[in-house]
Amino acid sequence: MPKSLFGFVFLMGRHHQIAIAALSVVLFLAGTAPLEVQRRIINAATAGAPYQAILVLVLAYLGLVLLEGLTKLMLNIYRGWIGEVAVRWLRKSALAASERSSEGPVDALAEGVQLSIIIAEAESVGGFVGTSISEPLLQAGILVAVGSYMIYLQPLMALAVAVVFFPQIGFVPLMQSAINRRVETKITVMRHVSQSMVQHVATNDAFEAQGDRVERLFSLNMSIYKIKFTMNFMMNLMTQLGYAGIFALGGYYVVTGKTEIGTVxxxxxxxxxxxxxxxELIDWYRDLRVTQVKYAMIRNANTDAVSQDEAFIDDTPAAADAMKA
Known part of the structure; x- marks a missing residue:
């Protein structure tokens, strides 16, 4: 397996990533045009323009929305397919490692790790492959396109909106780092649960240890939820402050005749x-950081499995020679 997560992404197909990126560019370019058409419809209606002109603008708006929706449908299906291809590759890789290790001494920990990878861990890592490049390109493109359009219409109002998002650049990475630490611990605990299930040790101590691990998973998940939803709350609060700024500044500009209602x-x-x-960009960043942790743990597990298999193969001839002697 490649050393980095993005090395694995490109292993799954560079040409697919290029095609998905091209669809993303089309989508964010098509997503900005409806704003201008919407503004013209409202201004035409308030200025008393002929109904036929308004109807033409409405049809143009519907056409643009349809184009945007169909492009997004194609993009989502394509990304889902490449993600499932990556999931299948990871699962087959884990199965191959498990088959190799079964030829040597049975290691319950290794079997538990491979079981965890096949059932749970491969899904999220492989799913990220489909969105790894196209998602930030799409969302950043929309931000740049819409932001540029807003600056063109009214620079001061655009600045008021931009200020709202600046604090998020500070608190999001800090809170995500806290989530990542808990995710890494959670994966380790889940692997120990799988290990215990493979061993089939039916003692009171084993059952008690499994119960403790389940409680540990519960605590970790609740901790992740608290941080995640607190982050969402703070982001939503920033957005509502942006709306308040638009209402206050936009209302002032309309009352003083400095802008049109369509602009607001x-x-x-x-x-x-x-x-x-x-x-979506924040969610992608969070998925990136978490997936990097998961991918590193999967890669290390597969590397350890291969190393153990090679060590067993190396030791077998030596043992046979010793028996002959």
């Missing part, structure tokens, strides 16, 4: 367009 509506829609990709 476009900013409200624009903030929704920015909020979603920003949240």
């Amino acid at each position: 509506v476009a900013f409200i829609s624009g903030l929704s367009k920015v909020r979603d990709p920003w949240g």
Whole structure:
């Protein structure tokens, strides 16, 4: 297995990643156009434009939305397929390592680790392969495109919206690091649970140890939930402050005649367009950090399995020679 997570991503197919990235570019470019059409519809309606002109704009809006939706459908299916290909590869790799190790002395810990990889760990690592490159490209592209459009319409209002997101650059990495530490501990505990199940040791101490591990998993999961949902709460609060800024500043500009009502509506829609990709980008970053931890543990487990297998093969001829002597 490659040393890094992104080495594994490219192992699964560079040309697929290029194709997915191209679809992502089309999607974020198509996602900005409806904002301008929406603004023109509202301004045309408030200015008393002919209904036929408004209807043409509405049809153009529907066409753009349909294009965006179909492109996103294709992108999601493609990413899901490449992710499942990676999951299948990891599971087959773990099965192959398990088969090799079965030829030598049975190691309950190794079997428990391989069982955990096949059943649970491969799913999240392989699933990340499909979104590893296209997701940040798509969401960052939407942020840049929509942000540039908002700056073009009203720079001061765009600045007020941007300030809202700055604090998240500080607290998100810190809270995610805390989650990562708990995820690594959780994977280790789950592997010990699998090891104990493979050993089939039916003693009171073994049952008590398994019970302690289950309680440990419960505590770790609750700790992760608390950090994760606190992070979500803080991010949502920042977004609502952005809406408040648009209402306050936009209302002032409309009252003083410095901007049109359509611009304020476009900013409200624009903030929704920015909020979603920003949240998706944060989720991708969180998945990246967690998946890097999981991938490293899977790679180390497979490397250890291969090393043990090679050591057993090396020792077997020596043992046979000793028996002959």
